[in-house]
Amino acid sequence: MKTFFPIIVLLAVFSSAFGTQCNVTPVNIPKQWVTMSHGCRSSVRQQIQMEVAASIQYLAMGAFFSRDNVNRPGFAKLFFDASSEERGHALKLIEYLLMRGELTTDVSSLITIRPPERRHWASGVEALEEALKLETEVTKAIKNVIIKCEHDNNSQGHDTNDYHLVDYLTGEFLEEQYKGQRDLAGKASTLKKMMERHSALGEFIFDKKLLGIDI
Amino acid sequence: MNAVYALVGLLAFSAVSAEVCYNEVSMECGQASNSLALPSCNAIYGSFGRQGNVANELQAYANLYLHRSYEYLLSAAYYNNYQTNRDGFHKLFKKLSDESWEKTIDIIKHVTKRGGVMDFSARSTQSTGAKNSTIELQELESLAHALDTQKEIAERAFFIHQEATRNNHKTHDPEIAQYLEEEFIEGQAKTVRDLAGYTADLKQFITANEGKDLSLGLYLFDEYLQKVV
Ligand SMILES: [Fe+2]
Numbered sequence: 001m002k003t004f005f006p007i008i009v010l011l012a013v014f015s016s017a018f019g020t021q022c023n024v025t026p027v028n029i030p031k032q033w034v035t036m037s038h039g040c041r042s043s044v045r046q047q048i049q050m051e052v053a054a055s056i057q058y059l060a061m062g063a064f065f066s067r068d069n070v071n072r073p074g075f076a077k078l079f080f081d082a083s084s085e086e087r088g089h090a091l092k093l094i095e096y097l098l099m100r101g102e103l104t105t106d107v108s109s110l111i112t113i114r115p116p117e118r119r120h121w122a123s124g125v126e127a128l129e130e131a132l133k134l135e136t137e138v139t140k141a142i143k144n145v146i147i148k149c150e151h152d153n154n155s156q157g158h159d160t161n162d163y164h165l166v167d168y169l170t171g172e173f174l175e176e177q178y179k180g181q182r183d184l185a186g187k188a189s190t191l192k193k194m195m196e197r198h199s200a201l202g203e204f205i206f207d208k209k210l211l212g213i214d215i
Numbered sequence: 216m217n218a219v220y221a222l223v224g225l226l227a228f229s230a231v232s233a234e235v236c237y238n239e240v241s242m243e244c245g246q247a248s249n250s251l252a253l254p255s256c257n258a259i260y261g262s263f264g265r266q267g268n269v270a271n272e273l274q275a276y277a278n279l280y281l282h283r284s285y286e287y288l289l290s291a292a293y294y295n296n297y298q299t300n301r302d303g304f305h306k307l308f309k310k311l312s313d314e315s316w317e318k319t320i321d322i323i324k325h326v327t328k329r330g331g332v333m334d335f336s337a338r339s340t341q342s343t344g345a346k347n348s349t350i351e352l353q354e355l356e357s358l359a360h361a362l363d364t365q366k367e368i369a370e371r372a373f374f375i376h377q378e379a380t381r382n383n384h385k386t387h388d389p390e391i392a393q394y395l396e397e398e399f400i401e402g403q404a405k406t407v408r409d410l411a412g413y414t415a416d417l418k419q420f421i422t423a424n425e426g427k428d429l430s431l432g433l434y435l436f437d438e439y440l441q442k443v444v
Contacts (some may be wrong), residue, residue, distance in 0.1 A: 022353060068258035
């Protein structure tokens with residue numbers, strides 16, 4: 001029985017290299033329409049990984065504020081929602097690459113899941129400020145993708161400008177970043193003012209406000 | 216003071232529903248100090264977070280779902296590129312990804328509901344280690360992979376359930392058992408059955424008519440998936 005196993009493995013290796021009875025032989029389609037440059041493509045891929053990492057960082061924040069001895073369900077909801085939003089951003093960028101004829105290969109290496117760097121926050125204010133910092137870094141990274149895609153050498157060595165992607169990132173992604181940053185900054189300010197003299201009550205009331213409960 | 220806490224902790228460990236939180240409140244409120252520690256005033260009861268590994272397994276289960284969620288997302292992407300161009304397979308994997316993502320958040324919330332602290336590095340004792348699974352699979356392979364991974368997820372729920380039920384009196388936790396039954400086990404049976412059914416259909420299309428139906432069979436099956444997923 002043991003001798004069969006290497007044969008099966010060998011068969012599996014061969015079958016994937018030569019095509020099998022189970023799949024259609026790949027067809028050739030003209031590729032001139034696939035025009036994203038190498039540097040632009042890889043910076044978008046990095047951006048996707050960054051959005052995924054942000055989604056996991058927000059998961060950790062949601063988990064922390066859900067703890068029984070922290071008990072801030074409003075903050076937890078805010079961060080769990082932010083986490084799903086980040087996953088949505090990764091998805092939007094993936095869909096963009098697909099529209100442009102990308103992701104026919106190297107799909108497996110696009111996303112790596114790593115545990116979040118931080119799991120503990122001293123207060124709601126600290127978490128909001130960290131979220132703001134995270135978003136600022138994301139914004140900066142998106143700008144760098146834009147810069148890369150505005151000027152990159154294509155396969156013929158010519159300087160190319162990926163007008164459409166630059167417009168998409170500038171119009172949709174940056175707009176959402178700036179709105180998100182403004183929202184977080186406003187929340188942090190309000191909370192910090194409430195905390196100045198009444199820290200325990202301030203955070204409690206703000207948390208319920210985040211849940212939509214007026215008390 | 217530390218010795219007192221250690222004693223209180225010991226009592227909390229051994230006593231069943233003793234008034235540990237109340238006792239801490241009584242003791243600490245009687246002292247002139249500006250802080251209340253009250254370490255026993257938490258959400259932990261029953262066996263969760265004490266002996267056994269139900270708490271760790273539940274955290275590992277969230278991590279498993281998290282990994283699968285992004286893996287299915289990549290499979291969905293792969294089937295949406297212009298060369299594979301299989302909208303039905305794309306939809307199937309996107310749905311698996313979305314469901315796994317929701318479950319991830321739900322389990323994290325449940326860990327904290329029971330007084331646990333979510334550890335994103337937690338691994339199950341059942342974990343077979345990280346496999347380098349490739350995303351770029353052909354149609355039947357991708358269904359096989361989906362079926363295998365969904366079975367792993369379903370069997371993991373059985374395992375945690377077994378730990379949580381009275382089969383193991385040290386970790387008996389009916390709340391976790393019923394959570395798994397209600398939110399996971401029932402739906403998982405349907406997902407596994409659906410995937411097995413898809414595999415059975417596709418298998419027949421591939422071999423029928425000496426393999427001459429292959430390309431149309433795959434096309435039609437993908438159209439079918441678009442309707443039913
Ligand atoms: Fe984002």
